[in-house]
Amino acid sequence: MKIDWKAYQTNGFFDELIDAQGNIRTHGKQLAQFFSSLSKEELVKARAVADLAIKEMGITFTVYNEGNMIDRAWPFDIIPRTIGKKEWQTIEVGLKQRVEALNLFINDLYHDQKIIKDGIFPKGLLEKSVNFRSQCVGITPPNNIWAHICGSDLVRDGNGTMFVLEDNLRVPSGVSYMLENRSVMKRVFPELFEQVSILPVDDYPSQLFDMLAAMSPRPDDKPEVVVLTPGVFNSAYFEHCYLAQEMGCELVEGRDLVVEKDDCVYMRTITGLQRVDVIYRRIDDLFLDPEAFLPESQLGVPGLMRAWSKGNVALVNAPGAGVADDKVVYAYVPDIIKYYLDEEPKIENVPTYKCLDPKECDYVIKNIDKLVVKPANESGGYGLLIGPKSTKKEQQATIAQIKADPRNWVAQPTLDLSTVPTLDGTEPDGRHVDLRPFILSSGKDTQITTGGLTRVAMVKGSLVVNSSQGGGSKDTWIVDEEAK
Amino acid sequence: MLSRVGETLYWVARYIERAENVARLINVNNMLMLDLPKGVCTGWEPLIDIIGARQAYEDKHADYTEQKALRYLLVGSDNGSSILNSIIYARESARTIRDVMPRDVWEEINSLYYYVKDNQKEGLAKRGRFAYLKKIIESAHQIFGALDATINHDHGFTFIRFGSLIERADMTSRILDIRSETLITSDEAKPYENIQWISLLRSLSAYQMYRQEMSVRVQRADVLEFVMHSEVFPRSILFCLIELKTLISPLPNSTEIINLIDAVVKQLKAEDVRALKNGHLHNYMDQIQIELAGIHNALAQTYFLKPPE
Numbered sequence: 001m002k003i004d005w006k007a008y009q010t011n012g013f014f015d016e017l018i019d020a021q022g023n024i025r026t027h028g029k030q031l032a033q034f035f036s037s038l039s040k041e042e043l044v045k046a047r048a049v050a051d052l053a054i055k056e057m058g059i060t061f062t063v064y065n066e067g068n069m070i071d072r073a074w075p076f077d078i079i080p081r082t083i084g085k086k087e088w089q090t091i092e093v094g095l096k097q098r099v100e101a102l103n104l105f106i107n108d109l110y111h112d113q114k115i116i117k118d119g120i121f122p123k124g125l126l127e128k129s130v131n132f133r134s135q136c137v138g139i140t141p142p143n144n145i146w147a148h149i150c151g152s153d154l155v156r157d158g159n160g161t162m163f164v165l166e167d168n169l170r171v172p173s174g175v176s177y178m179l180e181n182r183s184v185m186k187r188v189f190p191e192l193f194e195q196v197s198i199l200p201v202d203d204y205p206s207q208l209f210d211m212l213a214a215m216s217p218r219p220d221d222k223p224e225v226v227v228l229t230p231g232v233f234n235s236a237y238f239e240h241c242y243l244a245q246e247m248g249c250e251l252v253e254g255r256d257l258v259v260e261k262d263d264c265v266y267m268r269t270i271t272g273l274q275r276v277d278v279i280y281r282r283i284d285d286l287f288l289d290p291e292a293f294l295p296e297s298q299l300g301v302p303g304l305m306r307a308w309s310k311g312n313v314a315l316v317n318a319p320g321a322g323v324a325d326d327k328v329v330y331a332y333v334p335d336i337i338k339y340y341l342d343e344e345p346k347i348e349n350v351p352t353y354k355c356l357d358p359k360e361c362d363y364v365i366k367n368i369d370k371l372v373v374k375p376a377n378e379s380g381g382y383g384l385l386i387g388p389k390s391t392k393k394e395q396q397a398t399i400a401q402i403k404a405d406p407r408n409w410v411a412q413p414t415l416d417l418s419t420v421p422t423l424d425g426t427e428p429d430g431r432h433v434d435l436r437p438f439i440l441s442s443g444k445d446t447q448i449t450t451g452g453l454t455r456v457a458m459v460k461g462s463l464v465v466n467s468s469q470g471g472g473s474k475d476t477w478i479v480d481e482e483a484k
Numbered sequence: 485m486l487s488r489v490g491e492t493l494y495w496v497a498r499y500i501e502r503a504e505n506v507a508r509l510i511n512v513n514n515m516l517m518l519d520l521p522k523g524v525c526t527g528w529e530p531l532i533d534i535i536g537a538r539q540a541y542e543d544k545h546a547d548y549t550e551q552k553a554l555r556y557l558l559v560g561s562d563n564g565s566s567i568l569n570s571i572i573y574a575r576e577s578a579r580t581i582r583d584v585m586p587r588d589v590w591e592e593i594n595s596l597y598y599y600v601k602d603n604q605k606e607g608l609a610k611r612g613r614f615a616y617l618k619k620i621i622e623s624a625h626q627i628f629g630a631l632d633a634t635i636n637h638d639h640g641f642t643f644i645r646f647g648s649l650i651e652r653a654d655m656t657s658r659i660l661d662i663r664s665e666t667l668i669t670s671d672e673a674k675p676y677e678n679i680q681w682i683s684l685l686r687s688l689s690a691y692q693m694y695r696q697e698m699s700v701r702v703q704r705a706d707v708l709e710f711v712m713h714s715e716v717f718p719r720s721i722l723f724c725l726i727e728l729k730t731l732i733s734p735l736p737n738s739t740e741i742i743n744l745i746d747a748v749v750k751q752l753k754a755e756d757v758r759a760l761k762n763g764h765l766h767n768y769m770d771q772i773q774i775e776l777a778g779i780h781n782a783l784a785q786t787y788f789l790k791p792p793e
Contacts, residue, residue, distance in 0.1 A: 232580045241582040251583040255789060256486050268487045270639055270787040271736050 003036045003043075008428055014160040014418040015430055016081050027084035027479040030196045034189075035079065040426045043078075046188050047423065050078050053184045074177060075472030078188060081420045081433060081454040085199065085480045088451070091154070091162060091437075094346035096446045097337060099150050099439045102167065102324045104340040106146040109323055110136050120339050121332055125356065128407050129323055130376075131170075133285060135292050136320035139309050142215050143443025146321040149208075150439045151175075154452075155350070158416035163350045165434065167333070169317060169325035171282050175204060175438050176239040178453040179246075181475040197483035199450045204438070205246035208280075211442045212247075215314035216277040223277040226250045226267065228257070230283050230299045240282050252276075254283070259303030265313045278314045279304075285319050327376045327410045328354055351413060355406040364411040365402065368395045371411040373402070386463060388414055417463055420474065422456055432457045434465050435476065451476035490643045491788040492581045497628075497647035499574035500593070503567045503600075504624035505655045509534060509687050510557055511617040516683040520676055526666050528553035533662045534655075535565040551608065559604045567620060568604070571597050586634040589627055596623040642731050646783065649731075653724035654776050656711055659687050661769035664704075681707050688719045705758035708765075712757045721772060725749050728779065741782045748775045 010018055017028040024032045038046070054074055108115055109132070115121045126132055151172030153165040182201050186193060209225065216223035229240035231253050244251035256267050257276065266273035281288065287297040292305035307313045323329070331352040337345045353371070355361040364371060368387050375383040385398045402409045419430030437452030454476040455465035465471040509531055517525055529548040532541045535557070544562060545552050559568040575597045578585050600620060606612030628648065635641055663684045667677070681702045685691040694702070694710050697717065714720035729745045732738045752772075760768055 232576075238582075244583045250486055250489075251581075252486065253488065256488050268789055270485050270487050270490045270643075 002039060003428060005032050005036060005428075008421060009430070010419065011430060012158070013416055013430060013432075014156050014158055016083070016156075016418055016420045016433070018421070025082075025084075026481050027477075028082045031080060031082055031192075031477070031479075034192055034195065035428075043423065043426050046078055050076055050184055050188045053187045054180075074180070074467070075458055076181060076184060077422045077431075077456055077458070077472055077474050078185070079421050079423060079428060080185065080475040080477045081435075082477045082479050083435075083451060085478055085482075088478045091347065092448050095152060095437060095439050095448055097341065097343060097346050098152065098164065098167070098333065099147065099441055099446065101337040101340045102150070102169065102333070103145055103147055103441060105336045106169075106318075106321055106324050107140070107144045108340075110139060110146075110320060115336070115339055118339070120335050122356075125328060125407065126323075129326060129329070131285070131320070131322035131326055133320035133323070135305055135309075136318070141318045142217075142311075142314060145215075145441050145443040146318040147324065148211060148215070148316045148318075148441055150441070151436050151452075152439065154347070154435045154437065155415055156418035160418065161348070163348050163415075164333070165350055166327065166330055167325055168436075170284060170322040171236075171317070172436070172438065173236040173239055173282075174436055174453040174455075175449065176242040177473055178438075178449065178451075178476070179204060180242075181453075181473055185475040196477070197480040199478040199480065201450050204449055205243065207440055207447045208243065209247040209249070211440045211447070212278045212280055212314075212316060214442045214444065215316060217311055217314060218277055221277075224250075224267075224275060225278040225280065226252045226257075226276055228252055228254070228279050228281040228283055230254075230287070234282070236282065243280075249280075254297075254299045254301050257301040257304075259301060259307050263303070263307050263310050263312055265301070265304065265307045276313060278316065280316050285322060288315075288319060327352075327374050328356065328407065331410060350415060353411045355402050355409040355411070358406075361402065361406050361409075364409070365399050368399060368411075370414065372414050373398055373409060373411045375401075376408045376410065384464075386414065389463075414463070420454070420456065422458070422474070424460070429460065431460070432463050432465070433474070451478045485639045487787060487789040489581050489584055490640060491784070492577045493584075493640050494643040494647035494783075494788075496574050496577045496581075496593075497631075497644040498651040499570045499577070500624050500627055501648045501651040502565060502655070503570040503574070504621050505651070506535065506557060506565065506567050506570070507617045507620040507624075508689065509659065510554070511614065511621075512683055512687045514613060515686070516679070519679055524676055528557075530662045530666045531557060533666075534658045535563075536658070537563060537565065554608055558607045559600070568600050571600050584635075584640060586630065588634060589630045592623065592627050592630060596620070596627070599623070639735060642735060643787075645731050646728060649724045649727050650776055650780055652719055653721050653728075654773060656688055656719050656721055656724070657769045657772045657776070659684065660708070660711060661766055663687070664708075664765055678702055685711070690717060690719060693717050708757045708760060712752065712755075722749065722752055725752065732783075735787075737786050741779065741786065744779055744782055748772075748779070 005018060005024060006022060008018055010020065017025060017032060019025055054076055105115065109126065116123050116126065147169040149172060151168040151174065154162050155165045156162055179201060212225045213223045225247070227240055227244040227249055229237060229251055231237065241251060250267065252267055258266050258268060258273065260266055260273070265276045265279070267276050283299050286293045287299045289300050289302060289304040290297045291302045305319065308315050308319065330349065331354050334345045334349055337343060353360040353364050355364055364373065371387045373385040373387065385394060387395070417432040417434065420433050421428035422431035433454050433456050435452050435454050438449045440447040454474045456472045456474055457463055457465050458472040459470060513528065513531055527548055528550060532538055532548070532553060541556060545556065556563050557566060560566040561569070563569060575593050578590055578593050582590060603616055607616040631644055667680050681704065682691060685694050685702065685707060688711060690711055694707070697714065698706050698710055700706050710717060710720065712721050715723055715726065717723055725745055725748055729742060732741050755768065
């Protein structure tokens with residue numbers, strides 16, 4: 001028995017491969033044909049090859065479980081998700097617009113705060129923001145760029161319209177999995193890549209390095225770029241290693257760095273101190289510098305903020321960029337785009353109720369069983385309540401939290417996330433997905449990954465795609481429909 | 485090269501080398517016990533002495549029966565120098581520098597860890613022991629071979645070699661010390677003296693090379709001369725020291741370490757090791773171990789990451 005796409009049920013969801021009439025979408029035709037040419041044995045074998053490749057390549061992520069640290073293999077599905085090149089180009093334009101506006105917004109918040117003075121963005125929101133860093137007020141990073149690397153999560157609703165679900169501006173992760181997914185697929189189905197025109201993804205590390213190098217305070221010399229990791233216990237440690245390796249940079253920990261009397265940053269090498277120009281930091285703001293933030297932080301470097309504020313070192317992303325990475329601020333992004341760029345948003349936000357507004361808060365509490373309720377500053381799916389799938393008790397607990405701190409909560413209608421055929425045994429079955437592209441901004445130009453990381457809720461019917469909560473991933477193909 | 489990375493490479497090499505040495509030691513002791521009559525045998529006690537763990541061992545274990553001692557040496561979680569712990573340290577260290585470690589080497593260390601952990605029953609059973617230990621020794625050779633063939637021979641490689649050689653010289657001095665001290669020389673055991681010296685050589689993989697180089701039958705004075713003074717045998721103390729000096733010379737700020745090694749070498753060459761008898765041999769080996777620790781400290785002081793003041 002081979003895969004019969006006619007038997008595949010979309011169950012009323014928007015499916016990325018098969019339309020509502022049961023026809024295969026243009027950008028997925030070759031893929032679907034290829035998969036239906038495989039026998040069940042071949043499918044099983046392909047899956048085993050993929051699993052083995054992932055184990056051998058050591059693609060892991062770390063989860064904490066009752067105090068133990070466990071390295072888990074990355075759950076991966078061998079049926080790729082396809083997007084047509086034309087649609088992707090319009091998405092790219094929308095993402096560029098969004099990130100440009102966000103950078104203008106952050107820069108404004110740390111300087112004149114015109115958007116508050118003009119009454120577009122409430123002052124009270126900023127005062128309560130846990131990601132606003134007063135230490136950054138008045139500082140101007142190179143080219144006014146704060147969020148050099150942005151990972152925006154995109155989802156489709158039941159009609160197939162693409163929305164931005166959230167923007168990750170602090171230390172977005174996942175790009176290494178996007179790259180490794182592709183290399184796994186190339187090992188498993190090399191012949192497929194000969195048949196279909198799939199745009200390559202492996203340019204990212206070079207683009208990332210170029211962007212980082214362009215931020216150097218000493219542009220004439222060969223800049224010393226390092227990746228700063230919290231260390232081997234961090235859940236994204238694999239990615240930190242991977243990116244450092246791909247870029248040929250040093251992977252440093254806080255204790256490897258020192259700020260000297262000249263307010264420059266140096267790394268301790270076996271031949272003595274060596275100046276560092278650009279730090280791609282994968283440590284949260286509050287741990288960066290015990291002198292400026294949490295004094296008990298062991299991960300950071302004392303004096304780092306001083307070096308940065310004097311322009312002696314570039315920090316990517318800039319400290320304080322997270323102020324725009326907040327689920328309440330998110331609700332204002334369409335207004336932010338209009339305010340700074342005088343343009344309509346090219347990709348819509350998911351409609352969002354702000355509990356800050358008493359009327360909207362009332363609505364959220366009354367309709368909590370129909371909504372997805374999110375705390376403003378959690379990532380990784382923690383603290384999230386999915387109304388239709390929650391118990392009364394869970395709803396009551398969340399309502400109590402909302403009442404205690406309304407500013408910290410937003411709610412969105414439950415979206416019928418799009419599905420992609422995913423192997424369940426040897427049969428394809430629809431699983432919900434999102435998409436996280438990564439946007440690199442240097443202030444001179446903007447680069448966007450070709451596609452991004454497609455995350456899949458591996459459990460049937462589940463909407464949670466986070467790797468820490470049982471999600472997996474797929475290779476993402478941007479297919480040139482017109483290429484012969 | 486970051487100081488932390490240099491230091492980690494040094495320790496990864498030391499731990500792998502240590503695991504290999506302990507594996508060989510157990511294997512050879514195992515063989516020796518098969519050859520010696522029951523009353524003559526020294527059992528497993530000397531091995532615990534070689535790794536310097538008598539006190540710690542006796543705190544927890546009443547006697548030196550084969551199962552207790554072996555478990556302690558192979559997988560004892562309370563023994564910092566057990567094979568399993570050495571490999572765990574090597575693996576955990578290698579994990580923190582995965583960006584500089586060649587992929588193949590990381591994978592080999594990783595699979596060695598799983599092998600040692602998952603097959604410990606084999607190692608504890610009489611029948612599976614030889615194959616279990618052999619696999620550990622081979623895997624260590626493969627790791628060092630892969631490192632030699634795939635990592636840049638830059639400062640990082642220097643630290644790998646340095647760690648491996650210091651560990652080797654240290655282990656040679658320990659084996660010499662304990663093995664010669666516990667050598668049974670009673671009239672009754674006289675016929676077996678030769679076997680015991682051969683066994684000492686085998687613990688250092690030195691038997692074949694001794695034969696080739698010394699061209700004499702195995703006897704005390706020549707064995708001591710060979711494992712301490714040989715300039716061609718890679719586990720002799722002198723050989724290791726000369727290599728250490730060659731390795732460190734191109735590094736900046738190495739003058740102090742070079743002088744230190746020079747002094748030890750000069751002293752070692754001048755020593756009439758053939759004549760060293762029990763008490764003197766023991767004292768001399770103690771002195772060598774202290775000097776090796778001194779070289780390690782000088783290396784750490786010059787190149788490694790210092791703890792925050």
